[in-house]
Amino acid sequence: MLKTFSKGGVHPPEEKMSASAAISILPIPNEVFIPISQHIGAPSEPVVAKGDKVKVGDVIAKSTGFVSANIHSSVSGTVVAIESVVDASGYPRQAVKIAVEGDEWRAEIERSSNFIKAGNLSSKEILDIIQASGIVGLGGATFPSHVKLSVPPGKKAEALIINGVECEPYLTSDHRLMLEKGHEVLEGARLLMNALGVSKAYVGIESNKPDAITHLKTLVKNYEGIEIVPLKVKYPQGGEKQLIKAVIGREVPSGGLPIDVGAVVHNVGTAFAVYEAVVKHKPLFERVVTVTGKSVNNPRNFMVRVGTPVSNLIDAIGGMPEDTGKIISGGPMMGKALNNLNAPVTKGTSGILLVPEKLSRRPQEAVCIRCSKCVSACPMGLEPYLLIKLSKRSLYERMEVERVLDCMECGSCSFTCPANLPLLDYIRLGKGAVAKMIRNRKK
Numbered sequence: 001m002l003k004t005f006s007k008g009g010v011h012p013p014e015e016k017m018s019a020s021a022a023i024s025i026l027p028i029p030n031e032v033f034i035p036i037s038q039h040i041g042a043p044s045e046p047v048v049a050k051g052d053k054v055k056v057g058d059v060i061a062k063s064t065g066f067v068s069a070n071i072h073s074s075v076s077g078t079v080v081a082i083e084s085v086v087d088a089s090g091y092p093r094q095a096v097k098i099a100v101e102g103d104e105w106r107a108e109i110e111r112s113s114n115f116i117k118a119g120n121l122s123s124k125e126i127l128d129i130i131q132a133s134g135i136v137g138l139g140g141a142t143f144p145s146h147v148k149l150s151v152p153p154g155k156k157a158e159a160l161i162i163n164g165v166e167c168e169p170y171l172t173s174d175h176r177l178m179l180e181k182g183h184e185v186l187e188g189a190r191l192l193m194n195a196l197g198v199s200k201a202y203v204g205i206e207s208n209k210p211d212a213i214t215h216l217k218t219l220v221k222n223y224e225g226i227e228i229v230p231l232k233v234k235y236p237q238g239g240e241k242q243l244i245k246a247v248i249g250r251e252v253p254s255g256g257l258p259i260d261v262g263a264v265v266h267n268v269g270t271a272f273a274v275y276e277a278v279v280k281h282k283p284l285f286e287r288v289v290t291v292t293g294k295s296v297n298n299p300r301n302f303m304v305r306v307g308t309p310v311s312n313l314i315d316a317i318g319g320m321p322e323d324t325g326k327i328i329s330g331g332p333m334m335g336k337a338l339n340n341l342n343a344p345v346t347k348g349t350s351g352i353l354l355v356p357e358k359l360s361r362r363p364q365e366a367v368c369i370r371c372s373k374c375v376s377a378c379p380m381g382l383e384p385y386l387l388i389k390l391s392k393r394s395l396y397e398r399m400e401v402e403r404v405l406d407c408m409e410c411g412s413c414s415f416t417c418p419a420n421l422p423l424l425d426y427i428r429l430g431k432g433a434v435a436k437m438i439r440n441r442k443k
């Protein structure tokens with residue numbers, strides 16, 4: 001029987017219509033807006049000014065602390081402004097605006113697509129390259145990768161888990177990466193194992209990607225200590241805690257971190273970025289993005305330079321279908337609705353989903369019938385029906401006691417609710433208020 005996590009989870013209908021679309025390169029836009037905060041942690045500090053010339057791969061903003069990441073130029077050209085742009089979250093963020101001129105890369109970046117095996121580097125050397133290259137978690141969480149790889153004193157990493165699950169129903173960027181860059185992903189995993197000093201790694205892949213499982217099982221014969229683990233299809237298996245439970249059977253405690261049970265999780269996209277940084281000297285300035293939707297004629301997977309406006313991706317699939325009612329950055333379960341098509345693609349953008357009008361309308365809310373379906377669906381063992389009540393009444397101390405901060409915002413509760421209650425929306429609001437309350441308490 002296929003492995004999976006034990007608590008909660010749902011089965012949204014699968015809509016992976018872009019799965020057979022090979023990754024193609026999106027044309028470089030005329031100008032890019034590269035936000036200086038594309039990661040969890042402190043925003044970076046711009047090191048360029050208006051009028052500066054930059055090449056592809058130049059550092060344009062430096063990290064300002066340990067939990068922060070460098071930002072590199074994805075294009076060559078002239079910095080025309082450092083100004084505020086509204087990003088996919090709907091908030092204004094400082095960004096470096098660059099007018100594109102040609103496509104001149106830093107000389108040390110190896111541009112051929114040949115697979116090259118990495119040399120023997122020490123753990124410290126690999127970590128330093130990852131940190132300098134601005135690599136963050138590409139599954140969407142955007143946690144700076146060097147932080148996850150720096151095991152705190154008193155803890156011990158025992159296993160690396162590579163997340164190839166891609167449980168969001170529409171996304172296929174990781175799937176394509178495993179199929180087209182399998183060698184590179186495994187070599188990246190090997191580098192991550194060396195950085196952590198572990199001898200065991202697992203690549204977890206849901207069984208709805210049988211071609212990726214077969215392909216990586218063939219390639220992995222050349223890699224000692226790496227195992228491919230097919231998993232049952234169940235959302236949100238891509239969550240770190242759920243993946244750890246599914247793959248190695250260990251339970252991360254409430255409020256704890258994967259390292260508390262000896263695990264470190266990185267996405268397949270991150271493993272690929274690590275390979276490119278270490279072997280090809282290429283910092284993180286582009287990523288694979290799925291552009292898809294039920295009315296999209298030609299759903300695609302693109303390699304996109306960071307800072308490219310979302311409108312360019314929509315143009316590349318032949319324009320927005322007439323019946324589009326909503327555009328989501330990310331997948332339908334965890335993604336956020338976009339209110340601005342000029343929002344730039346960032347390191348965390350995994351997909352752009354165009355939702356037809358008839359599917360984007362919110363169904364009429366009814367009253368809670370206390371069916372407890374949301375409780376059964378919650379992978380974190382929370383009581384969503386109670387959390388929404390507390391959030392509506394601003395009872396944040398009680399929300400803290402009810403472990404709202406454990407909510408991973410997977411949306412399984414909203415998905416399963418027969419009363420169509422926007423559970424996650426209220427829980428998010430409450431979570432933000434509780435986090436603020438805790439910050440104030442510490443002051």
Ligand code: SF4
Pocket residue numbers: 367368369370371372373374375384385416417418419420421423
């Ligand atoms: S699933 Fe919806 S209706 Fe059922 S208990 Fe939860 S909130 Fe109430």
Ligand code: SF4
Pocket residue numbers: 377378379380381382384406407408409410411412413414423424427
């Ligand atoms: S309460 Fe949070 S973790 Fe639980 S199902 Fe809802 S969104 Fe997911």
